[in-house]
Amino acid sequence: MKEATVVATTEFDLSREKAEREAERLIESEWEGHGLPINPVYIAKQLGVEVYQMALQQDVDGILKFYEGGKTPVILVPQDAPDTRRRFSVAHELGHLIIYLRRNPGGYGPAPETDVFYRNPDSRTATKPEEVWANQFGAALLMPRQYVRALVGEGKSDLALASYFEVSLEAMSHRLDNLGLLTQATA
Numbered sequence: 001m002k003e004a005t006v007v008a009t010t011e012f013d014l015s016r017e018k019a020e021r022e023a024e025r026l027i028e029s030e031w032e033g034h035g036l037p038i039n040p041v042y043i044a045k046q047l048g049v050e051v052y053q054m055a056l057q058q059d060v061d062g063i064l065k066f067y068e069g070g071k072t073p074v075i076l077v078p079q080d081a082p083d084t085r086r087r088f089s090v091a092h093e094l095g096h097l098i099i100y101l102r103r104n105p106g107g108y109g110p111a112p113e114t115d116v117f118y119r120n121p122d123s124r125t126a127t128k129p130e131e132v133w134a135n136q137f138g139a140a141l142l143m144p145r146q147y148v149r150a151l152v153g154e155g156k157s158d159l160a161l162a163s164y165f166e167v168s169l170e171a172m173s174h175r176l177d178n179l180g181l182l183t184q185a186t187a
């Protein structure tokens with residue numbers, strides 16, 4: 001079996017702040033002016049990624065695969081999952097794509113590794129650095145911090161925020177917790 005190409009991991013900083021900034025950069029370049037909620041499928045298409053809904057293995061929430069020697073990235077999401085979960089899965093896979101593109105500024109190809117995103121509602125239990133980062137990126141993409149802060153400042157509840165950003169209440173709560181806004185939004 002051919003070994004997957006090993007790419008140096010040192011030049012891309014997998015920090016939370018980097019996830020925030022990369023998500024903001026992507027929103028600015030591919031979503032600016034479209035308002036909320038963010039549509040990660042639209043953003044994926046802007047990046048040349050096709051997104052398909054299909055029957056996946058039960059414990060799988062999303063897959064990022066590359067076809068044609070890496071030139072054609074495709075995201076697969078489960079057809080039977082709630083829309084909020086599918087949206088998060090696409091955002092998560094876009095996180096992997098950003099890591100790949102930053103490490104390979106020449107663009108898509110040679111074929112990178114497939115990512116399989118297993119159902120795991122708590123990003124803090126994910127251990128692989130890329131997985132943690134993709135979850136942080138996904139949250140930052142769907143719930144941009146400046147908008148979350150502004151809406152919490154207006155007194156919106158966590159439920160109202162989850163509905164506004166079209167994410168699960170669980171994802172919203174994690175986001176508020178990570179931004180240090182949890183008590184404010186649930187008070």
Ligand SMILES: [Zn+2]
Pocket residue numbers: 092096115116117130131134
């Ligand atoms: Zn992943």
